[in-house]
Amino acid sequence: TQLLEQSPQFLSIQEGENLTVYCNSSSVFSSLQWYRQEPGEGPVLLVTVVTGGEVKKLKRLTFQFGDARKDSSLHITAAQPGDTGLYLCAGAARGSARQLTFGSGTQLTVLP
Amino acid sequence: DAGVTQSPTHLIKTRGQHVTLRCSPISGHKSVSWYQQVLGQGPQFIFQYYEKEERGRGNFPDRFSARQFPNYSSELNVNALLLGDSALYLCASSFPAGELFFGEGSRLTVL
Numbered sequence: 001t002q003l004l005e006q007s008p009q010f011l012s013i014q015e016g017e018n019l020t021v022y023c024n025s026s027s028v029f030s031s032l033q034w035y036r037q038e039p040g041e042g043p044v045l046l047v048t049v050v051t052g053g054e055v056k057k058l059k060r061l062t063f064q065f066g067d068a069r070k071d072s073s074l075h076i077t078a079a080q081p082g083d084t085g086l087y088l089c090a091g092a093a094r095g096s097a098r099q100l101t102f103g104s105g106t107q108l109t110v111l112p
Numbered sequence: 113d114a115g116v117t118q119s120p121t122h123l124i125k126t127r128g129q130h131v132t133l134r135c136s137p138i139s140g141h142k143s144v145s146w147y148q149q150v151l152g153q154g155p156q157f158i159f160q161y162y163e164k165e166e167r168g169r170g171n172f173p174d175r176f177s178a179r180q181f182p183n184y185s186s187e188l189n190v191n192a193l194l195l196g197d198s199a200l201y202l203c204a205s206s207f208p209a210g211e212l213f214f215g216e217g218s219r220l221t222v223l
Contacts, residue, residue, distance in 0.1 A: 041217075043214050045213075048211075098168070100212070
């Protein structure tokens, strides 16, 4: 069974601060995705990383896939209240791109 | 274009009852997946259907079943409900190799 561990589980910071969320596993994934989920809504895809060592940037968000494709991180620079939400990482095994293993999530609150 | 639509949005059942949840995918999407999200946890994969055939099943008991119809909509059925089945049930649709688009979910409470 593949498991993804996310840390921290909860994070409350002030506007303008930087933060990093970690997603770790003992299993290798063919790809890893990051989602953001707001209350009453389903998760929305932010990014997919496929290659070991890959780094992708989405405005103030930087995503990195570990060299061994077992871990990933999400770094947010100068967080804003609009970044508040539940951040989920999800891994896909080879041949099972639609059958994702999700982490338990990081609930981020950015205070104005 | 309409996104993934799920119904009902909220429902309350008692232990032992049966529930049917429905999902309409985005037009053109032939793959539908179901996930269970218990409060405070990430979603857990239940089923995937593509072209009306089951393509994957997660670690859920046989009380959980699903099907996909010719118009690619899908139903998730849960029999003999337990308190632990209380969760947000998410449906996601996609093209065969594309991004998953999630609906807003059906919030099931079992009393």
